[in-house]
Amino acid sequence: MAQFRSKLFLPIVGVFLGVFSLMLLLSYAVAYWRVITEVTSDAEQMVNYVEHKLNYAMRNMYKLEQLNYEKCDDKGRAELEQFLLHHFNGGLFFVRSSQEQRFTYCSVVGQIVVAQKDRNFENLILLDEVNRQFPLAVLNYNWREQDSRSLFLGYIGKKSTSAIRITLDDSYAFFDPDCTKCRHVEVRLTNDSLVYVMGEPLVDLVSTVRIESDRYPFYVASQVNRNRILKMMTNNLVFSLPLSFFVSLLCAYLFKLLQRSERTLKQQLKRAIRQRELVAFYQPIMDAATGRIVGAEALVRWVRANGEVIPPVRFIDELERTALINPLTIQMLEQLPEDLEPIFAGDDEFRCSLNLVPEQVEQEDFCCHIEQLATSGFPTHQIALEITERLPLRNLEVANQHLERLKALGVMIELDDAGTGYGGASYLQELNIDILKIDKLFVDTLVLSPNNTPVLDAYIQMAKTLKMEVIAEGVETHEQSLALLARGVHLHQGYYFSKPLPAEEFIQFWLAKQN
Numbered sequence: 001m002a003q004f005r006s007k008l009f010l011p012i013v014g015v016f017l018g019v020f021s022l023m024l025l026l027s028y029a030v031a032y033w034r035v036i037t038e039v040t041s042d043a044e045q046m047v048n049y050v051e052h053k054l055n056y057a058m059r060n061m062y063k064l065e066q067l068n069y070e071k072c073d074d075k076g077r078a079e080l081e082q083f084l085l086h087h088f089n090g091g092l093f094f095v096r097s098s099q100e101q102r103f104t105y106c107s108v109v110g111q112i113v114v115a116q117k118d119r120n121f122e123n124l125i126l127l128d129e130v131n132r133q134f135p136l137a138v139l140n141y142n143w144r145e146q147d148s149r150s151l152f153l154g155y156i157g158k159k160s161t162s163a164i165r166i167t168l169d170d171s172y173a174f175f176d177p178d179c180t181k182c183r184h185v186e187v188r189l190t191n192d193s194l195v196y197v198m199g200e201p202l203v204d205l206v207s208t209v210r211i212e213s214d215r216y217p218f219y220v221a222s223q224v225n226r227n228r229i230l231k232m233m234t235n236n237l238v239f240s241l242p243l244s245f246f247v248s249l250l251c252a253y254l255f256k257l258l259q260r261s262e263r264t265l266k267q268q269l270k271r272a273i274r275q276r277e278l279v280a281f282y283q284p285i286m287d288a289a290t291g292r293i294v295g296a297e298a299l300v301r302w303v304r305a306n307g308e309v310i311p312p313v314r315f316i317d318e319l320e321r322t323a324l325i326n327p328l329t330i331q332m333l334e335q336l337p338e339d340l341e342p343i344f345a346g347d348d349e350f351r352c353s354l355n356l357v358p359e360q361v362e363q364e365d366f367c368c369h370i371e372q373l374a375t376s377g378f379p380t381h382q383i384a385l386e387i388t389e390r391l392p393l394r395n396l397e398v399a400n401q402h403l404e405r406l407k408a409l410g411v412m413i414e415l416d417d418a419g420t421g422y423g424g425a426s427y428l429q430e431l432n433i434d435i436l437k438i439d440k441l442f443v444d445t446l447v448l449s450p451n452n453t454p455v456l457d458a459y460i461q462m463a464k465t466l467k468m469e470v471i472a473e474g475v476e477t478h479e480q481s482l483a484l485l486a487r488g489v490h491l492h493q494g495y496y497f498s499k500p501l502p503a504e505e506f507i508q509f510w511l512a513k514q515n
Contacts, residue, residue, distance in 0.1 A: 031233035039222035043211035046220045057164045061155040064162045072106030094163040115140035138193040168196045190217040281500035289490040295351040339503035353384035367402040381410030388416045436463040440474020446483040
């Protein structure tokens with residue numbers, strides 16, 4: 001019996017050791033993949049951020065050239081100060097007329113002098129080799145007897161030479177401060193001039209992920225550290241070592257189930273769109289000062305054949321990921337006049353808004369489709385389209401062209417989720433927005449922290465300055481509504497007035513408010 005147990009024990013130990021070794025390799029591979037994914041995401045996000053900064057700086061350069069600047073006196077600095085006031089998200093601007101000293105520039109904070117060692121401009125990169133008007137370089141400079149170093153985009157015009165200091169550390173960070181010792185990201189120009197560093201230098205490197213910009217001559221390098229991989233691997237093993245083999249099998253099985261579920265969900269959504277199970281529910285937009293319904297927002301809901309209503313949180317990500325959102329948006333848009341026919345006919349000023357994803361704003365086909373609808377009598381003057389800040393527009397120029405074409409048809413353009421995402425003030429400056437929608441995040445502060453609402457107040461004031469309408473979303477209490485009215489915001493949307501309603505119920509709600 002003892003001999004039998006010994007013979008049985010040895011194979012079990014061998015199998016366990018084999019499985020354990022396999023799990024160690026698998027755990028290391030998983031940890032390595034997770035770290036690679038993490039640092040690749042760092043680099044890609046940083047590339048998008050720097051490109052956004054340079055895009056905005058490039059557009060401001062043309063405007064800066066139109067300044068009535070002659071020299072760095074009180075008048076000249078006043079011109080720069082006025083320009084900065086209208087382009088406060090663009091960084092610090094410098095100007096030198098053709099008559100002024102070559103390496104000395106004027107700014108609202110005083111004179112800036114290019115350091116002696118950089119006056120040969122050996123590290124300068126020209127963005128346009130033909131006209132040679134847009135140099136990009138990392139330069140040392142002196143301001144108030146202090147030496148500094150920054151990335152500059154320049155413009156060599158006919159009457160002056162201008163530059164914008166590109167700052168990358170003012171409002172952007174994509175990993176926690178307590179992780180500066182475990183992650184390291186560098187931004188460099190293609191001539192290897194160092195632009196910006198996040199995190200501390202790492203030892204025992206495995207590799208470096210390099211993501212290059214396809215628009216500008218720079219790249220981002222994000223380092224992969226062996227210690228971080230081992231730490232992640234160890235943390236995983238500490239909690240799963242006894243059942244590592246069984247858990248790995250279970251995870252593999254669940255992963256297959258998840259993949260199958262995702263494929264099934266995609267097919268279900270395709271069928272739901274085809275069978276028109278994805279329909280619009282309408283949430284009213286109220287004039288809280290008069291109690292009148294002035295509009296609505298169309299929000300997608302999945303209503304199955306058995307009457308079950310599925311909220312968007314369970315399927316909206318899949319719609320956007322698989323691009324099924326595009327045919328669904330067109331379907332909902334074309335359905336609006338039929339759903340709300342009595343309201344559209346009874347109130348010519350009533351507008352219904354529909355959300356767009358950034359890709360749709362930049363798509364020529366979407367814009368052309370609405371133009372084609374307009375030729376057949378579609379009430380475009382009673383439609384508003386909402387673009388969100390939470391996802392970035394990659395090409396603001398194309399987006400603005402499309403929005404202008406839609407506005408020519410009478411379509412109103414709304415900026416949704418204001419203050420919560422990528423666009424910031426640049427969307428308000430570059431896009432011809434009609435209506436600013438204040439996010440629920442800021443509306444909640446009216447009750448939770450009524451004496452600390454600087455962002456909300458700033459956006460309300462900005463909208464007034466730009467002569468935009470303001471709609472407050474997520475209004476859930478009487479106190480919030482009163483606080484918004486006190487700030488001059490009278491258009492409210494939220495559960496305090498009504499939840500999103502099916503078309504027939506919304507029409508009844510509208511009729512009740514009319515009487």
